[in-house]
Amino acid sequence: MNHHKPPAAARTVHPTDPRYGELVSGMNQRWTARPDHVTLVSTAQQTREAVQEAVRAGKRVSVRSGGHCYENFVSNADVKVIIDLRDMNRVYWDPAHRAFAVEAGATLADVYEELYLGHGVVLPAGFCYSVGMGGHITGGGFGLLSRQLGLTVDHLYAVEVVTVDAHGRARLVTATRERHDPRRELWWAHTGAGGGNFGIVTRFWFRSPRARTGAPGEALPKPPAEVLLSSVALPWSEITEEDFTRLVHNHGTWYEDNSAPDSPYTALAGYLIMNHRQNGTIALITQSDATVPGAAALHADYLAALTDGVKAAPRPLPAPRRLPWLRATRMLGTSVTMLTDTTLRGDHKSACMRRGFTDDQVATLYKHLTTTDYTNRNAQAVLHPYGGRIAAVDNAATASSHRETVFKLLLQTFWSDPAQDAANLAWTRGIYGDLFAATGGVPVPDRRTDGCYVNYPDTDIGDPAFNTSAVPWSTLYYKDNYPRLQRVKAAWDPRDIFRHAQSVRLPG
The missing domain is CATH 3.30.465.10 (Uridine Diphospho-n-acetylenolpyruvylglucosamine Reductase; domain 3)
Known part of the structure; x- marks a missing residue:
């Protein structure tokens, strides 16, 4: 990327411009704006001028960089000016x-x-x-x-x-x-x-x-010069509720036990992707630093710990692939087309977990992932790796206040037909509300849960119909940092x- 390329002039796109439709929505097609115009800027000074012009005109403004915002924070009916930063990519x-x-x-x-x-x-x-x-x-x-x-x-x-x-x-x-x-x-x-x-x-x-x-x-x-990368699938056709329970508990226990800043397992991170049964599989994607001593053993031990006692046969189980770091990163980043498909609608909910799920919560996950009346193969509960060196920093040192979290839950589903909105929203709201029923429908900061992740925003957590906990959305996102913010x-x-x-x- 040549950063000596002279910046282009700002471009303003109005509703009559054929490019307008491309610029009034981001990834999530549930949200579309009808702004008076979209301004594409390529310098900080152009951005300042675009903001000044909007403020002077009394027009509500929003900003877009990559367009992945899950909620309508950028694209909504009240916004009159969208400032688009896509050309500012040096x-x-x-x-x-x-x-x-x-x-x-x-x-x-x-x-x-x-x-x-x-x-x-x-x-x-x-x-x-x-x-x-x-x-x-x-x-x-x-x-x-x-x-x-x-x-x-x-x-x-x-x-x-x-x-x-x-x-x-x-x-x-x-x-x-x-x-x-x-x-x-x-x-x-x-x-x-x-x-x-x-x-x-x-x-x-x-x-x-x-x-x-x-x-x-x-x-x-x-980054590591090379990583070990494995992707293991467990076929839903062979998974019993007992298997599922064992797998999810194994995952929770492992992250509770191996997320200290000095753990040898900071060199490893794994996703547990629990797709709806309609999808056919549950996936374990694991990456580890191939250059640390005993890397292959650490990697194998992790997979063995997660699948311990699970009777369904994971496949394939060859040795993990050894790849240059950037190559692995490119491959992973482009492998899940659902995440980068700009024609889909989506709904998303998050929870920061300090400990694994309870028996009741695992039963809830199983129930909602195996429903027969709702059969969207794009519905999933994804457990993201966290902890390790993240936990070495104090909650107040940055505005990121979930340093005791060991893994993050992302519940999400994707679909394309607006007629399916109600069914999909009912599924995400149902599984989330049931998972955290004991704490008012949301993961309140306590011994087991640690709130919600602001980069997976969800306006439901501010709605008393869905959050009966008396803990506001601002505390779920920011905990004790909110007054300072x-x-x-x-x-x-x-x-x-x-x-x-x-x-x-x-x-x-």
């Missing part, structure tokens, strides 16, 4: 900050390619290649290397943000993590509080806190220009 070394600059419209694929092929370094970011950095980072993005290297935001040095002051002036400000920076709180708010809250991020800078020199190759961690909001967005259904609220 990734380059910035000697002034001794850090890698990454524009907010860059995708994970852009970042992986440029950082690794250019400099041999990595950010421990997500799975899906087309996710945009603007949303991923601000929500505390994580991925397969995070158990070993921490969250993306643990390496965030600075942010450049378009903010709007009390007088309605749009300004471009840079905030760093330096202790003496008067804008440090603005940096802090962008380490896990989600996008669209405080302003529009135009650029991030990344340098690990432990980086010892000013050299690009030392500024960020290096509200103070940042008051300081940097006093007019609440940047808002959506679950944006950080002004104090009082």
